[in-house]
Amino acid sequence: MYEVIVVGGGHAGCEASLSCARKGHKTLLATGNIKNIADMPCNPSIGGSAKGIVVREIDALGGEMGRNADKSILQIKMLNSAKGPAVQALRAQADKITYPKNMINTLTNTSNLEIKETIVEDLIVENNVVKGIKLEDGTELKSKIVILTTGTYLKADILIGDTRKRQGPHGEKPSNHLSDKLKEYGFNIIRLKTGTPQRIDKNSIDFSKTKIEQGDDRYYTFSFDNKVYYDKDSQIPCHLIYTNEKTHKIIKDNLNKSSMYGGLSDIKGVGPRYCPSIEDKVVRFADKERHQLFLEPESIYYDDIYIQGFSTSMPYEIQEKMVHSLEGLENAKINKYGYAIEYDAIDSKQLKQTLETKIIKNLYTAGQINGTSGYEEAACQGLIAGINASLSLEKKEPLILKRNEAYIGVLIDDLVTKGVIDPYRLLTSRAEYRLLLRHDNADIRLREYGYKVGLVSQEKYDKFKEKKNQIVTLTEYLKNNKLTPKKETNEKLINVGIPEIKESMTLYNLIKRPEVKIEKLQSFLDKNYDIDVLEQVEINIKYEGYIKKAIDEANKMVDLDNKKIPEDINYDKIHNLASEAKQKLNQIRPTSIGQALRISGVNPADISLIMVYIKKEYFYESK
Amino acid sequence: MNDTITAISTTLGIGAISIIRVSGNDAIKIVNKIFKGRDLEKVNTHTINYGYIMDGNIKIDEVLVSVMRAPKTFTREDVVEINTHGGIAITNKVLELLLLNGCRLAEPGEFTKRAFLNGRIDLIEAEGVMDLINAKTEKSRKIAMNEVNGEVSKLIKDLRKNIIEILANIEVNIDYPEYEDIEEMTNKIILDNVENITLKINNILKKSEDMKIIKEGIKTIIIGSPNVGKSSILNRLLNEDKAIVTDIAGTTRDIVEGNIQIDGIILNILDTAGIRKTNDVVESIGVKKSLDLIDEADLILYVLNNNEKIIEEEKDILNKIKDKNHIIIVNKIDLEKNIDLSMLDNYILMSIKDDVGIDELRKKIKDMFNLEKINTSDFTYLSSARSISLLKKALISLDDVKKGIKENMPVDMVEIDLKKVWSTLGEIIGETYSDELIDQLFSQFCLGK
Incomplete structure (x- = not known):
């Protein structure tokens, strides 16, 4: 008898099982293939616009993704660094070997957590309450709570050209019956699809014809632990190339051979609008002469290069022609062909804000089964489902994050309120109050919750409290200390590149000036402050007016939510x-x-x- | 609960007929109970039926009853209208019978509220309907009609479309930062657009101010010392004996209202108690009211007596009104001239007795408010105070956008204010939800609609 059974070992399943086990609940992680735990079947990156902030939020709440990503960075960048703090987000190229390896390591070293390789074909349900799972050999495993994180494996079909094969991304056996059973229990099943591009042998690419894309020349971490595992000077670059007229002609001439454009007549799945296949791009944006493609390294342990932006469901021979039409890839060797995958998902409107289903008590779902796409979206749902499953076992109030508290809150509220039509990806524009939901303040927003639910250690919490105290102290100091336009003061200012002042003003007001960076004012401060503290205080001062407006707007929503x-x-x-x-x-x-x-x-x-x-x-x- | 409501929807006691409106699930059933004639529950929709309203066996009135079944009615509910022969007593009796038979007396604005809640009309249209009921002149009726037709909504929608396109571009830039083939929405481009939007809003506002005059009229007060002939002038303008006119100073103690039209524009004229030092308590309250009104008025008609010298108190008033729209009237020129006109620079000489000066006064008012020009304007402008104040709010947010750009704020900060402009404009046409909005809107409606 388990307290929690998590079905599926992807990013949602890892966070769900870890959070339950760490909170002391006896947990089973049932997965179809132990080798594929925490697998990254799509692009080799973690983070990105909005998604990078979600990774920070997961970390602030005590989840694993941020720490695990930090251990597998090939390259990292701060996106939108030229824009304001609200829209900046980290994106890392993560090693597809290292990331799962470290995650499996963490899982196997977590007490209360057992991992079992098996295919789940049904649930045990009594009076609309879940009591456990049924395996393909008929074995029953009992538990108080079941969390389904089956990803794309419900009736998964791989589509290439005119062929349809019932299998998962790596040719594994999918679950054929679970979605039918869910339908019988009353869930509306929707069919979604997504796609992936070719993997090319690195040694067959002429990189001299490409544009190099480097990582940022400084250190970043997703986790608030701030542990750096990479050398910024040895980051692995990406490369930028473009499609051309020749590529577009090949695609147009062979459009009817693409699974998505007539190669298969029985496609019901709805693909993601934000991440179209190259066929879609060429058809829908016919006037575009070229499309950007990024060549991204998958790992330092093997030679595959991922062509981001080139996802396709053309037959192999057309894919060969397409790839070879690209500059630099004339002689490229395709290690793995692109494909589309069609899979079943449940209607997320049948979920509560806790991610428990409305139909079956004690049954939770998280990740792609809920119609989302993306590793980060999956992971954060897994974490929330795990936390709420645990809180329910402990008979405590659930954790429901509001739209003004976290992107995670935005995502779950969107899922349960609006539902999905195409695979759901987080975008910053989905958040009404994104100025409040920043990369830099994820801990300020969520650490307290993480500590309260028991996933943030006392040590980390104390460190966080200290940071908060420092922010208060520094802010007070800046408000209470004035600079007067004395000659020596102005000389000191000019020395650090700040224009002289003509009348006396507080340091606080000085920082309000767009050209003044708080870092430069260190010599005017009473003591040394952490860079994180300086950053936080500077943002609060510089954007005070905007932040206040955002808070006012958010309060109106909170009133209605109350x-x-x-x-x-x-x-x-x-x-x-x-x-x-x-x-x-x-x-x-x-x-x-x-x-x-x-x-x-x-x-x-x-x-x-x-x-x-x-x-x-x-x-x-x-x- | 969709209960059945009723109210008298014409002004009580005035006009040849009165209309009593009933709306709700049981409207037809209830009226049928007190109606003698055809069986209203069986008649076709949108028919007028002749018969009698009965109180038991007693005929109350000979009536025409319009039966309109949902959904093609004003409220989208079953609606019955009873046309009676007017008269306060009969109309009230019919209303009483309806209430006795299961109707509830409608709250102010409740018919329009139902129309709005049932999706029959949007917010602007709801306001338009209210204006239509209150419209006093042909011109303001036209403006009201335009609001109902959604002309205003279109103007606002166009502005919002412009803004949402910019917002969408910014969003794409943020969510897809590495895609170089999407145009980068810069502060410069935003600024150009914002200037253009500001111009358009200012234009609507300017026209709307003119329209406010057309619709609400010019609030005009007549002030002056006791017995200078204020009431006589008012009566001459109104051609009716509304104010009490006597030769005894201090007769007008209350402020009297009347409406006149000049070239189709309404002048709401308030007569006031004469301003003088007084020990009479009632009169002194009137005097204070008169002085307060100076601040609220759009136009002040200040009356002096040709027969008297200008006294200190009158000089104070002259001083008080000099920066406001005012016309000085020197009345009673049929009497001996004792006034010193050299201290006035612009005035109209008037004698009600000899019918001198009234036409000049009308002409002066016309010129002062440029009424000829207003007459030729088109009528697609916002005319309710709520809409106008929201437009002004949008202008403030537009200023914030410009300020942000000037301070070199990143585009995602600037966007916050631009979004605010978008949602504020949305509020005008009811596309953003705001709790207070609906409450405030309906409290403005008058009974009967």
Whole structure:
């Protein structure tokens, strides 16, 4: 008897099983292939716009992805460094061998965690409560909670040209029956697809015809542990190339051979809008003369180069022609061909904010099964599902992050409120209050939660508290200390490259000036502060006005989110509700007025009606 | 609960007929109970039916009853309208019968609220309907019609479209930072667009201010010392004996209101108690009110007596009004001239008795407010205070955008204010949800609609 069984060993499954086991719950990780735990079947990178911030959030909450990524960096960059702090995010090329190896290592060294290689074909469900899993050989394993993190493995089909093969990304056996069973239990099953490009032998590429893309010339870590495992001067570069007219002609001439464009007639899956195949790009943006492609190293232990931006489901012989039409890749040797993969997912609107399903109690789902795409999106859901599963075992209040607290909150709220049509990727534009959800302040936002749920150690928490104290101390110091336009002061300022002052002002106000960097003012401070503390204080001062506006806006949303909708509300009794709204509300059953408002198809007039109805029927006092 | 509401929707006691409106699930059933004629539950929709309103066996009135079934009605509910023969007593009796038979008296604005809640009209249209009811002249009716037609919504939607395109471009730049073939939305491009949007909003606002005059009229007060002939002038303008006119100074103690039209523009005229030092408590309250009104008025008609010398208190008033729109009237020129006109620089000589000066006054008002020009304007502008104040709010956010650009803030900061402009404009056409919005809107509606 286990307390928790996690089904699937991808990024969601790793975080889910680690968080449960670390909180002392006896956990089983059931995976189809131990070798593929924490596998990165798509691009060899972790982070990116918005996603990099999610990795920081996972780390702040006590998850594993940030630390594990830090151990496998081939190259790292701060994206949008020329823009404001709100949209900066880390992206690393991560070694596809090292990353899973380190994760497996961590899993096997975690107490309370057992790993088992098996295929799960059904759940044990009694009275709409999950009691465990059934394996393909009929064995039953009991548990109090089951977390499904099956990724793309539900009825996975690999599509290449006119062929369809029922298998996972590495040719493994997928789960054929689990999604049918889920359907029988009442889940709406949707079909999604995604794709991946070719892997090229590094030694067959003429890099002289490409543009080199280096990592940043300084050290970064995803984790707030700040442990650096790489040498910034030995980062592995990426390379930029472009498609050309010849490539486009090959694609257009052979379009009907692509699985997605007629090669297969039975495709139902919806592909991601933000990450189209090269066929899509050439068709939809026909006037573009060229498209960017990035050559990304997969590992230092083997020679595969990933062609980011070239995902395709053309037959092998066309893929050969396409690749060889690219400059620098005329003689390239394809180690692995591109393919599309079609898979089943559940309708995420059937989930609660905790990631427990509404249909079966104690059953949680996380990752691609919920319709998302991306390692980071999967990992953070795994973590939240794991945390909430544990909290439920401990009979404690669940952890639900709000949209103004974390990208994780935005993601889960979007999933359960809006649902997905194409695979969901986080974007910074999905966050209304992104100025509050920064890379730099993920710990300020979430460390406290991580500590409270028991995934952040006392030592790390103390370190965090110290950082917070320093921020307060430094801010006070800057507010209370004035510079006067004395000759020696101005000389000192000019020495560090800051224009002289003409009237006395506090250091705080001096930092408000766009050209003044707090780093340069070190000699005016009372003591040495950590670079993180300086950064935090500088951002708070420089963008004070904008941050305040964002907080004001967020508070309006929080007010609406605090207006709870009674669980037993009967929308059919609210006569004037638009029928579309009624149908959506019945399906999603939002827990708050704020959430209801975010449902597409529910308009402000419907909201007023609901509020009036609640006041009337429940003598509900709105705050 | 979709209960059935009713209200008298014409002004009580005025006009040849009164209309009583009923809306809700049981509208037809309830009216049918008190109606003698055809069976209203069986008649076709959108028909007018002749018969009697009955209180038991007693005929109350001979009526025409319009039956309109949902959804093609103003509220999207079943609606019945009863046309009675006017008269306060009869109309009230019919209303009472409806209430006795299961209707609830509508709250102010409740019909329009239902129309809005049932998705029949959007926010701007809801406001337009209210304006339509209150419209006093042909011109303001036209403006109100335009709002209902969604002309204003289109203007706002165009501005929002412009902004959302910029926002989308910024978002793409942020989420796909390494894609060099997407145009980089720079502060410079944003600034150009923002200037253009500001111009357009200012333009709408300018026209809207003019429209405010057309719709709400010019708030005009007549002030002056006691017995200079204020009420006579008002009466002459109104052609009715609304103010009490006597020769005894201090007769007008309350402030009297009347409306006149000059070239289709409404002048809301307030007569005031004469301003003088007084020991009479009631009168002194009136005097204070008169002085307060000076601050609120769009136009001040200040009346002096040709027959009297200008006293200290009058000089104070002259001083107080000199920076406001004002016209000085020297009245009673039929009497002996004792006034010293050299201390006034612009005035109209008037005698109500001899019918001198009234036409000149009308012409002066016309010139002062440029009414001829307003007449030729088109009518697609915002006319409610709520919309105008939101537009002004959008302008403030646009200024913040410009300020951010000037301070060289990164584009993602500048975007915060631009988003605010977008959502504020959305509020005007009801596309952003705001809690207070709906409450405030409906509290403005008057009973009967």
